Amino acid sequence: MPGINFRSIILSALEVDDRIWFQNEEGEKELNQTLLLDLVEKIDDKIINLLLQEEALREKFFAKISPDTTEKQSTYVFKMNDFRFFMEENKIDNSYTAYKNRIGLTDGKKFLKDSNDIVLNWPYKDCILEGGQSNEEGTDNYFEYSEKAEKYEQKQAKRKEIFFNSVLAPDEIDRLLDPKALVNWKRFTDNGELSMMNYELKRREDGTIAENMIIKGNNLLAMHSLKKQFVGKVKLIYIDPPYNTGNDGFKYNDNFNHSTWLTFMKNRLEVARELLREDGSIWISLDDKEFAYLKVLCDDIFGKNNFLNDVIWNSTKSVTNTAIISVSHTHNLVYFKNKDYYVKNRTEFRLDEDGEGFSNPDNDPRGVWKSDPFQVGGWRPNQQYEIKNPNTGVIYKPNENCSWKNDLNKFQELLKDNRIVFGVDGKAGPQRKRFLFEAEERGKVTKTIWDDVGTTTNGTQHIKKLFNKAVFDNPKPEEFIKRIIELSTNENDIVLDYHLGSGTTAAVAHKMGRQYIGIEQMEYVETIAVERLKKVIEGEQGGISKAVNWQGGGDFIYFELAKWNEVAKERILEAESFEQLIEFFDEMYERYFLNYNLKIQEFRDKIIQEDSFQDLALAEQKQIFIAMLDNNQMYVNKSEMSDAKFGISEEEQALTEEFYN
Numbered sequence: 001m002p003g004i005n006f007r008s009i010i011l012s013a014l015e016v017d018d019r020i021w022f023q024n025e026e027g028e029k030e031l032n033q034t035l036l037l038d039l040v041e042k043i044d045d046k047i048i049n050l051l052l053q054e055e056a057l058r059e060k061f062f063a064k065i066s067p068d069t070t071e072k073q074s075t076y077v078f079k080m081n082d083f084r085f086f087m088e089e090n091k092i093d094n095s096y097t098a099y100k101n102r103i104g105l106t107d108g109k110k111f112l113k114d115s116n117d118i119v120l121n122w123p124y125k126d127c128i129l130e131g132g133q134s135n136e137e138g139t140d141n142y143f144e145y146s147e148k149a150e151k152y153e154q155k156q157a158k159r160k161e162i163f164f165n166s167v168l169a170p171d172e173i174d175r176l177l178d179p180k181a182l183v184n185w186k187r188f189t190d191n192g193e194l195s196m197m198n199y200e201l202k203r204r205e206d207g208t209i210a211e212n213m214i215i216k217g218n219n220l221l222a223m224h225s226l227k228k229q230f231v232g233k234v235k236l237i238y239i240d241p242p243y244n245t246g247n248d249g250f251k252y253n254d255n256f257n258h259s260t261w262l263t264f265m266k267n268r269l270e271v272a273r274e275l276l277r278e279d280g281s282i283w284i285s286l287d288d289k290e291f292a293y294l295k296v297l298c299d300d301i302f303g304k305n306n307f308l309n310d311v312i313w314n315s316t317k318s319v320t321n322t323a324i325i326s327v328s329h330t331h332n333l334v335y336f337k338n339k340d341y342y343v344k345n346r347t348e349f350r351l352d353e354d355g356e357g358f359s360n361p362d363n364d365p366r367g368v369w370k371s372d373p374f375q376v377g378g379w380r381p382n383q384q385y386e387i388k389n390p391n392t393g394v395i396y397k398p399n400e401n402c403s404w405k406n407d408l409n410k411f412q413e414l415l416k417d418n419r420i421v422f423g424v425d426g427k428a429g430p431q432r433k434r435f436l437f438e439a440e441e442r443g444k445v446t447k448t449i450w451d452d453v454g455t456t457t458n459g460t461q462h463i464k465k466l467f468n469k470a471v472f473d474n475p476k477p478e479e480f481i482k483r484i485i486e487l488s489t490n491e492n493d494i495v496l497d498y499h500l501g502s503g504t505t506a507a508v509a510h511k512m513g514r515q516y517i518g519i520e521q522m523e524y525v526e527t528i529a530v531e532r533l534k535k536v537i538e539g540e541q542g543g544i545s546k547a548v549n550w551q552g553g554g555d556f557i558y559f560e561l562a563k564w565n566e567v568a569k570e571r572i573l574e575a576e577s578f579e580q581l582i583e584f585f586d587e588m589y590e591r592y593f594l595n596y597n598l599k600i601q602e603f604r605d606k607i608i609q610e611d612s613f614q615d616l617a618l619a620e621q622k623q624i625f626i627a628m629l630d631n632n633q634m635y636v637n638k639s640e641m642s643d644a645k646f647g648i649s650e651e652e653q654a655l656t657e658e659f660y661n
Contacts, residue, residue, distance in 0.1 A: 004056055006056065006057070006060060006086065007086075009054055009056055009057055010051070010057065010087075011031060013050050013051060013053065013054045013057060014031070014036070014047065014050055014051075016050070017046060017047065017050060019035065019039070020032050020035050020036045020039070020047075033087060036087070037084055037087060040080060040083060040084065041080070043078070043080075048078055051078075051083075052076060052078075058076065060082075061078065061079050061082055061083045061086075062076040062077065062078055062079065063076065063077045063079060064076055065077055127168055127263065128168045128173060128176065128177075128220075128267055168631055173632065174632045175632055175637055176221070176631065176632045176634075177220075177221065177224040178224075178637045178638070178639065179224070179225045179228065179637070179638040179639075179660055180217070180221055180222075180225045180561045180562060180635045180636060180637060180638060181561070181562040181635075181636040181637065181638050181640075181641035181646070181648055181652070181653070181656050182225075182559045182560065182561065182562065182652065182655060182656045182659055183559065183560050183561075183562045183648060183649075183652045183656075184216075184558070184559055184560045184652075185557065185558070185559045185651075185652065185655050186557065186558045186559070187555060187556075187557045187558075188530070188533065188534055188537065188555060188556055188557075188558065189537065189554075189555040190537050190538070190552060190553055190554070190555070196557070196651070196655055197651065199651075199654045199655055199658045200658070201557075201658055201659065207661065208229060208230070208233055209229050209230075209659070210515060211515070211556070211557050212506070212509075212510065212515055212516050212517075212554070212555065212556035212557070213516070213517045213518070213556065213557055213558075213559075214500070214503075214506065214518045214520075214525065214529060214530060214533070214556060214557070214558045215517065215518065215519045215520075215558075215559060215560070215561070216519075216520060216521065216525050216526070216558070216559070216560040216561070217519070217521055217560055217561030217563075217635065218521055218561065218566075218634070218635065219268060219498040219499065219519045219520075219521065220267055220268055220271070221561060221634075221635055222498070222519045222561055223268065223271045223272065223275065223498055223519070224271055225561070225638075226275065226517065227271065227274060227275070228660055228661075229659070229660070229661070230275050230494070230496075230517070231274050231275060232274075232275070232276070232277055232278070233275070233277060233494055234275045234276050234277060234280055234494045234495070234496045234517075235276075235277050235279070235280050235281075235488065235489045235490075235493035235494055235495065236280060236281060236282075236283070236484070236485065236488040236489050236493065236494075236495045236496070236514075237272050237275070237276060237280070237281075237282040237283070237495075237496045237497070237498075238282075238283045238284075238285075238481065238484055238485075238495070238496075238497050238505050239272075239282075239283075239284055239285070239497060239498060239499045240285045240286075240476060240497075240499055240501060241265065241284070241285075241286065241499045242261075242499075243286050243287050243289055243290060244261040244289055244290050261290060261293075262290075262293055262294070262297055265294060265297060266297055266301065268498065269282075269297070269298065269301050269302075270301055272496075272498070273301055273302060273337065275496065276337040277337060278337055278338045278341060279336075279337070279338065279341045279342070279345075279348075280336070280337045280488075281308070281334060281335065281336050281337070281349075281488050282302070282334070282335050282337075283311075283332055283333070283334050283484050283488070284298070284332065284333045285313075285330055285331070285332050285476070286330070286331055286333070287327070287330060287331065288327070288331070291310075291331045291333075294333060295307075295310075295333060298333055298335055302335040302336070302337070305339060306335050306336045306337065306338065306339045307333075307334075307335055307339075308334040308335065308336060308339065308342075309334050309448050310331055310332065310333055310334070310448065311331075311332040311334060311448050311449075311450060312329050312330075312331065312332070312448060312449050312450065313329060313330045313332055313450045313451075313453065313480060314328055314329055314449070314450065314451035314455070315328070315329060315330040315455055315456050316328050316455050316456055316457065317455055317457070318457075332484075347442045347443055349487055349488070350442065350443025350444055350445055350446070350487065351443060351444040351445075351446055351483070351486050351487060352440075352443065352444065352486065353436065353439040353440045353442075353443060353444045354444065355368070355436055357370050358370050358436045358439070361424070362418075362421075364418065364433070364435075366435050366437070367435055367436055367437060368435070368436045369433045369434060369435045369436065370433075370434050370436075370439070371421055371423075371431035371432065371433060371434070372431060372432050372433075372434050373405075373431060373432075374404055374405050374406075374420070374429070374430040374431050374432045375398055375399065375402050375403070375404060375405065375429075376402065376403055376404075376405050377401070377402055378401070378402065378403060379401050379402070379403060380403040382407045382408075383398070383403035383404045383405070383406065383407050384397075384398060384403060384404075385397075385404065385408045385411075387404070387411070387429075387430050389422050389426075389427070389428075389429075389430075390422075391422060391426040391427060392422075392426075392427050394427075396429045396430060404430075405432060411430075414432060418433075419432060419433045420432060420433070421433060446483070446487060450480070450483065453477065453479040453480040453482075453483050454477030454478070454479040454480055455477060456474040456475065456476070456477070458477040458479070459474070459475035459476050459477040459478070459480075459502075459504065460472075460473075460474070460475060462475070462477065462478065462542045462543050463475050463502060463532075465542055466532060466535055466540060466542060467528075467531075471502075471524075471527075471528055472501065472502040472524075472528060475501065475502040475504055476504045476505075477504075477543070478504060478507065478508050478511075478542075478543030478544040479543070479544060479547075481504050481505055481508040481509075482508050482512065482544045482547070482548075485508060485509060485512055485514060486512075489514055491512070491513040491514065492513065492514065492515060493514055493515070494514070494515045494516070494517065495509045495514045495515065495516045495517070496516070496517045496518075496519075497516070497517075497518050497519070498518075498519040499519075499520070500518035500519055500520035500525065500529055501520065501529070502524075502528050502529060502532065503518060503525075503528060503529030503530075503532045503533060505518065506518040506529065506533055506556075507532055507533060507536050507543065508543070508544060510533060510536050510537075510554055510556070511536060511543075511544060511545060511548050511550045512544075512548060516556075526558075530558055533556055536550075536552075536554075537552060537553065537554055537555065537556075538552055539551055539552025539553075540552075559655070561635045561636075562635060562636040562641065562646065562648055562652075563634070563635055563636070564592065564593070564633055564634065564635060564636050564646065565592050565593055565629045565630060565631075565633045565634045565635075566634045566635060567592075568588050568591075568592040568629055569626055569629060569634070571584055571588075572584065572588075572622050572625045572626055573622060573626075575618075575622065576618075577618070578614060578618060578621055581618075581621055581622065581625055582608055584625075585604070585608070585625075588625070588628070588629075589604075591645075592629065592633075593629070593630040593632075593633035594628050594629060594630060595627075595628055595629070595630050596630070598628050603628075636648065638656055638660065641653055641656060
């Protein structure tokens with residue numbers, strides 16, 4: 001049915017359903033495509049009937065399986081995937097899709113397929129969301145565009161940090177996740193920056209690299225490059241990912257906002273799980289927006305039985321007076337690789353006992369103690385007996401469905417050993433003494449509410465003191481990360497943070513004697529995280545330094561994933577005009593890897609000459625240029641690094657070989 005504008009017919013047919021329309025910033029009526037597709041997924045009667053009433057839509061999106069002489073008695077099956085794919089490909093208008101079809105990037109028929117072995121069900125879930133970031137000033141997210149140029153310019157002025165992503169279906173992935181070449185190696189010590197010329201990396205007895213590492217590059221690809229060395233070796237993963245609030249630069253080219261964010265998270269969490277030790281744990285900080293969605297996703301990846309807790313951190317003390325309820329907390333989802341290990345070894349996941357609340361009112365020669373309840377939940381027949389208070393004569397029995405902590409014989413031993421007390425004044429029910437020396441051996445159990453480990457304000461003040469200005473928004477305080485590392489690790493264990501940000505996790509791990517790996521793609525990894533760690537080595541005294549008696553020292557190495565098509569993508573995003581894009585095209589064609597099915601001649605000789613293409617918003621033009629790039633070649637694979645065109649030095653090649661051993 002050529003020439004039919006199906007999108008217009010769809011919008012016209014659905015106009016009467018007020019549920020799926022809203023007013024945009026210009027006061028215009030706009031389709032809520034996310035809600036529409038949600039209703040379609042649920043086979044909403046009203047939506048389906050409205051679509052079915054239009055003959056053109058009936059022929060395109062429905063299959064007649066029970067023909068009858070009268071149209072009203074025929075049975076139709078709605079082709080949901082066809083409809084969903086069409087709406088995705090025709091979100092703004094038909095121009096982008098039309099040009100993609102003309103230059104050979106899609107035939108307009110394929111939809112990213114769903115599999116049956118995943119409990120969660122959302123578009124793109126079986127695909128790779130190959131995400132990247134850039135902080136080029138004045139560059140908008142190329143996926144977020146408007147038909148109105150002035151609105152586009154306004155967005156440009158606001159943005160400081162962007163994510164750009166491509167969704168790849170499984171059959172499109174070709175060596176995307178292969179180990180990458182590593183370049184720009186540096187070692188930082190208390191003697192300054194040292195050469196890496198000898199190619200020697202420190203290793204543990206089992207051969208695992210024993211270096212503190214800061215890696216610049218796409219975190220998904222960097223983690224896959226870590227797999228050969230670090231699968232099953234990482235004790236703790238802490239991440240503070242983008243919260244998908246709409247204000248954190250996490251914007252995509254569709255309205256499946258939760259779906260794309262979940263895909264982004266899923267790709268990375270799956271490889272994160274592979275890197276964890278059997279006794280390892282992962283902690284994920286996030287707010288209310290995606291908390292519930294991520295909990296379901298993590299149940300699927302790590303196993304529902306491996307969920308420990310949602311630790312609530314009181315992350316801000318200030319009150320927002322304009323809010324209905326002022327938010328003061330951050331969620332922290334905690335999962336084990338294997339919770340059974342900690343069920344059997346629960347004293348390993350505890351804090352050092354600090355002695356708070358211990359005293360010695362009866363001058364017990366064994367030292368200070370604290371009274372614990374002698375009653376526990378659950379009914380056990382051998383722990384049901386009467387206890388008489390020797391001071392008052394009152395008889396005590398366990399509450400309903402409860403028991404005493406020990407059987408009668410053990411209780412009598414404890415009473416004789418002066419380990420049973422009856423309250424502060426001797427007139428209460430039985431309690432059991434727990435001496436400090438015993439508590440120190442077992443450690444201190446933490447609670448799920450953390451209001452004593454600083455706030456983001458403390459983190460900001462620390463950063464301002466280090467750099468003499470605020471260089472990062474809402475950094476985590478070191479006290480908060482210290483609590484997590486204390487609970488989850490011992491000295492020399494490996495800690496990974498693949499959303500490194502300002503470098504708090506690496507800084508705290510360094511001060512606490514843990515090996516760390518930090519991954520960050522943003523340019524500020526060098527100007528903030530690396531510079532911060534250099535100050536840590538020099539002995540800076542902010543954060544937890546005094547608490548752990550930090551005096552400085554240690555070292556770390558820095559290197560980058562070698563970019564290739566990623567450079568081309570950045571060049572496209574930096575372009576300020578259509579003319580600059582066209583000027584770059586020949587270099588892009590000659591130097592970088594383009595999609596194999598791209599019709600170069602069609603694009604160069606016809607499309608870029610057409611008024612309709614030149615009239616597209618610059619962001620749309622950029623989107624088409626970026627779609628030409630082969631996503632499998634964004635970075636240089638290790639297997640190809642000796643090719644002279646990549647310009648990787650012999651020293652960098654040798655260090656890369658040494659890294660992968």
